[in-house]
Amino acid sequence: MNNEFKEIKIENLTANYFEANVFENFNATLPAKGCVCFFGPSGCGKTTLLQIIAGLKAPLSGIVYAENNKQEFIDNTKSNNMKALTILSKSSEINKKKNFLFNISQIGNRENQNKNLLKIAYVFQEDRLIPWLTALENVSLITPKNSAMIWLEKVGLPGEESKYPSQLSGGMKQRVNIARALAFDAPVILLDEPFKGLDDAAKLQIIEILNELKKDRLLLLVTHDQEDISLLADNTICMPLNTSSNV
C-alpha cells in the first residue's frame, strides 16, 4: 500500500443527481484509518458522495482533498472527466486548481498517470464484473494471479475462480466484487452497500476481513442497515435529505 495521508477533507461540497441537488455545502473531515459510515435515507446523496471521492462524478462546487503527513494535498476538484484524487505539491495550489479540468487523454493510461494519484478501491453497489472473464480473471485484472486466488479464497470463493459471472449467484458475484476491491491494496476503500445479497455467514466473514483492514486504512461505508454500522463503523455521518451541514 502506498501514498499515505493524514486525513481527507470535504469542503463545501454541493452535488446534484438528475438536476436536483442531493446535498449542499457538505463538510466533513475523515480520518486515515478506521471505518466511517454514511447513513441516511435513499436519495440523500450517499452514493453520489462516494462517486465524487472516487473521481467518477464532478461536484457542482466544493472540494475533496487528502492531507498527507508531508503537508501535501490530494485533491479532487471539478474533475468532470473522472479523475481520482490527486496529490498537489503545495497547499496553496488547491485554490488555484479548483476549476482545473483534467486531460482526458490520461484516462486509463497507467504509464502516463500521475504517480501521486491516491489509490481508491470501490465496492460498487452493482458487481460491475466483466461478464466474459472468470472470477479469477476479473480479480487478476488488478493484481497478480496468485494474489487474486488468495483474495477469492479469503472472501469464501475457493473452487469458484474459473466460473464466469453468469455462473455465479448474486451473493457470489458480490464477493468477487469485494475481493477485487480488497486486492487493489488501496489506502481508501469505498463500500457502497457491500453486503447486499450476502447470506449472514458470508457477511460476517467479510466484516471480519474489513475489521482487520480498517486498522491501517480508511473504509467509507454506505449502508441502510443499522447492524452493518454496529459491526463495522467507528464513526457515523448521518446525511439527511438535501444536506447542508458540517460534520
Add this chain to the structure above:
Amino acid sequence: MAGRSNFVFKSNSLRKNIIGISIFLIWVVIWECISIGVGQELMVPSPVSVIIRLYYLMGTVAFWQITATTVFRITIGFLIGCVLGVGLAVITSVSSLLYAFFKPILNIIKATPVASFIILALIWIRGGQIPAFISFLMVFPIIWANVSKGISQTDRNILEMAKVYHLTRTQIVKKIFVHSVLPYFTAAATISMGLAWKAGIAAEVLSTPQFAIGTSIYDSKIYLETVDLFAWSIVVIAMSVILERLIEFLIKRYLPSRDMEL
C-alpha cells in the same frame, strides 16, 4: 442423463437435416417440372444437365483458376473494408466531430446503387481491381456502422470500474472493448461478406476481367449457354455460403469468445 440429452440433441439435429434436404429436393423437383413445362433448355435447363455441366467444369483447371481469382479479388476488398471500417469506427468514436464529418459520406455510399459505383469504377480504375473496390465499398460502411455502435454500447459501468482500478489502455481495449464490439463485428462481417460477394460478381460481369466468375457468366449470356449460366450461378451461391461460414468459423476460432456471458 447426459447420454440421453446427447441422444435427444443428435436426433433433433438429424431431423432438422432430413427436413432441410427434403425441402431442397422438393425445390429441385419443382425446377425440373418448370424445365419440362417450358420445354426449352435454352430458357430453363433441367437440373440434371446443369449438374452434369457443373461436374464437367469442376474437372477443368480453368474452373478452379477462375473461382480462386474471384475469391481472391473479393476477399481483398472485404479485408480492406474490414480494416478501414474498424479503424474509422475507432477514430469516430473518439471524436464526435469526425463522426459527424464522415457520417454523410458513409450514408451516401450505403444509399447509392452498386451499379453506379461499378460504372464509375470502370472509368476510374483497371478492370481487375474493380470487383475488389466494389466489395470494399459494400463492406466498409457496414463494418464502420456496426463497430461504432458496438463501441458506443460498451457498458459505462464497466468502463468506470476500469477507471477506478487504473486499468491500462491496452487492458481496456483488450479486455473490454474487443469483447463488447465482437458481436457487432461478427454480424457486420457475415452480412457484408454476402453483399461483397454478390456485388463483386456483378462488378466482374460489367468489367469482365480475365479469370473471373462474372466474366464466365457474361460469356455464357453472350453465347446463349444457359446451362453454363446456371452452373456458374450455383458456384456463386455455394461460394457465398462457404465464405460466410468461413468468416464465422475464423471469428470463433481466432477472436475471443463471449459465449459464457449468456
